[in-house]
Amino acid sequence: MSKMDRRIRKSQEAMKTAVIELMIEKNFDQITIQDISDRADVSRRTIYLHYTDKFDLLDKLIEEHIDELRELCDSAGNDADYMEAVLLWFKYFESHYLFFSAMLASKGGSFFRNRFLEFFLQELKKKENDMPEGNNQGLTDGEDIDIQFLGAAIVGVMEWWFKNGKPHAPSFMAQRLGSLLERNLEADFPLA
Structure with a gap:
């Protein structure tokens, strides 16, 4: 796999882990894209490149x-x-x-x-x-x-x-x- 593929995979895993960790801390309705972005250490734009919204990520x-x-x-x-x-x-x-x-x-x-x-x-x-x-x-x-x-x-x-x-x-x-x-x-x- 190319370096780009690894980076994409790593970013997606970071976003998934972030949403899981945040769900342990608070209700899913209270979680924002900014929360996910901050926790995953990726930009909001990166999240939107892969997912429509937080519901799509969770789904x-x-x-x-x-x-x-x-x-x-x-x-x-x-x-x-x-x-x-x-x-x-x-x-x-x-x-x-x-x-x-x-x-x-x-x-x-x-x-x-x-x-x-x-x-x-x-x-x-x-x-x-x-x-x-x-x-x-x-x-x-x-x-x-x-x-x-x-x-x-x-x-x-x-x-x-x-x-x-x-x-x-x-x-x-x-x-x-x-x-x-x-x-x-x-x-x-x-x-x-």
Whole structure:
């Protein structure tokens, strides 16, 4: 890559880090482009070269993490059990702690929470659709409620973990949450 590419990447990373750090300190609505510029040590013009506004910056940052989580799930494949899948999630959350704690434990994270929930709902529905007998069938009303319940429960556990400063290791969380998912999903939506 050229030096220009590295500088652009470095500037974008600085802007992303700045918005995350600022969200830990104050509500997203109170953050200005000038705040981001000052924290990232880039000009306002540089921010506008890459993003329409602070909402666009946040949206792209969220999408980046959701895409990476989706790739993790896809790379695990259908042979992974629930505990293996949840362990991948928690290791990812731990390695990106600053981002997820800002999004889930701060004021201003409701937009992210909705996107996060939608990600888990899609993953749960995908598991149901990957079943041989589930092909080309829509979810029944009851199954849709089950998936909504489990998706909200997963996000709730994630929020709890971040708000309480990661009280348990990712392996412990994977074992507990994986076990809960297995008990609640295995009969209706087996992974393999």
